[in-house]
Amino acid sequence: MGRADAGKRMSFVATGDSFITRRLPKVESVDFQKLAAVISQAEFRFTNLEVTTHRFEGFPFAFSGGTWAIAPPEVLLDLKAFGFNIMSWANNHTMDYGYGGLEATRRHLNEYGIPHAGVGLNLAEASQPAYLDCPSGRVALIAVTSTFHESWVAGQQRPDMAGRPGVNPLRYTTTYQLPEEELEQLAAIAAKLPINAEHRLSVKEGFAVEHNDGSVRFGQYLFAPGEAAGCLTSPLEKDWMRVRRAIAEARRQSDYVLISVHSHEMYGEDKNKAATFLELFSRQCIDEGADAVIGHGPHVLRGIEIYKNRPIFYSLGNFIFQNETVSHLPSDFYEKYGLGQEHGVADAFDTRTQNNTKGLGVNPHVWESVLPYWTIEDGALKEIVLYPVELGFGQPRYQRGWPVLSEKISILEHLQELSEPYGTAITIDGQVGRIQLG
Structure with missing residues (x-):
């Protein structure tokens, strides 16, 4: 089977959601250079793309993930400037601009040479692993989402009928x-x-x-x-079996297999706690041979579990979060808040947030996350280093959302509390957290 040879060492970095709607202002800034240096030290460098990237090739779908997410295709160059070399994009914004937006985003990802997983022109394409060839080995990425409108599910093709574009679902x-x-x-x-x-x-x-x-x-x-x-x-059996087959395929075609899961669902009313089905699914993936599960979606951190010497990040929160600087919104958004043709996006977001007194903008945990760096050496998971990140809580909405490395120990202390129920001990060493392993 395609497992890493003895003596091999592979390094990984992963983030949560990149909801990027603005162009990167300064790649020469000190803050950017520090963060990009941390990301670029790994061979596998992952983020979840939570916007559609196109020039309005599609029309606004009747249902969105909350904000109709669109950005110019060039933001993909900005994500590459951070160092990312592989992405998932199966999430609750994939179909915000219908099939036109999906196909345009897919085209731009391909044009910029970014391996991507979780979405396709049919279910087979959406389900298949994306591969990244690194100097120290080949890595496969399989991506699913459990948060989506039912009409967004990619359709299975038949000999006598084409499939349907959409996401790889985890129902x-x-x-x-x-x-x-x-x-x-x-x-x-x-x-x-x-x-x-x-x-x-x-x-x-x-x-x-x-x-x-x-x-x-x-x-x-x-x-x-x-x-x-x-x-x-519980995970829907037919969806789990499809992911299981993809893991079995990827194990024979690569040295390492990683799973990306976009999931807003929570346990009870606590966004910090993953739903039971997500915990079951993540552990099943490791049981079948996955080397890590990377969760994102709720826009806050969740705990880290080390299961069978493999990491499960139940949510890495936000890496870039610029959901209130989209350039346009459809009529549906304005009508929902009692606004008319004379109003613009500033009016829409002021109304939704009651002038920034409610919503995600006033939750400090939305604007804090961590960047994990970990290695697998001789088949064993080694130390995980956790770099705290801030995204500009308290800044105006047109400025906040860019990540910088943080010196706030409270971010790591919060993650310690979230991870404790999983038996994961995080030590704080200066400005970083560490999970000591074998």
Whole structure:
């Protein structure tokens, strides 16, 4: 199998989301040079591209990831200037500008010579690994997203029918649990209401399948018996099997396999905690031979788990976050906030944030992240070094969002707390964090 030879050493750097909508102002600045130097010390250098890059070739889709994300294609050159040499772009903004925006972004990634994963003109292309040939070995990247509109899923092609452009999906099932007595009460309530009428008719007409596993349907939700009230989420089996096949392929075609997961879903109401299905999926990937799982999506840090001597970064937060400096927004955005044709993007963002008094802009954790650097040597994971990063919390929205290396120990202390439930000990050494391994 395609595993690294004895004596080989591979180095990795990864970030979370690069929501970049402005051109890099100064590549000669000291802050940029310091950060680019850290990134460039690794051979595999990853970021998640969370914007579409084109010149409005597509039209605004009826549903967006929150802000219709568009940037000039040249921002890809700025990301390369930071040092990134491979990207994922399966996320909740991939289809913000429909199929035209997707195909234009794909074209520009190819034109700039950037290997990319997670999106394609059909499901086979969206699912396939992207490969990066490095001096010390070949690395495969497989990318999925669990956060997307259902219409964004790439379609499987057939001999007699073309596939559909879209993202490589990681769907999940959700089952709520109730004690037996409360479950019976819920079933009695459902029987008195037409809440399941549409589903029952779909079953009768053959458009849906009834579950006969003892669960109770209440509208779009399923409830199962349990000792206490709770919620269980699990990766959808057919999506997991597709990822599993991709890992098996990549293991035989490369020395290292990395998984990118864009997931906003959380445990309960805490954005800092990953949903159960994401934890299960990440560990399954390692079980099947992946060398790391790189999570991003919720725009905040989540804990780090070392599972079977391999890192799982449940979320690396933001690397670049410029969601409020897009150049244009569709009518849908303005109408949502009661604005008209006479208003512009500044009015739209002032209204959404109530003049920057609510939303992501006032959460300091959104504007803090870490940049992990790690090595695999002789097949074993060695030390992970964590560089804290700041993105300009408190600055005007047209200035904040660029990353700089930080001296704030509180960022590392926060990550220590998030990682403790996974049994991961992070020591603080000067201005960096370290996870000591074998």
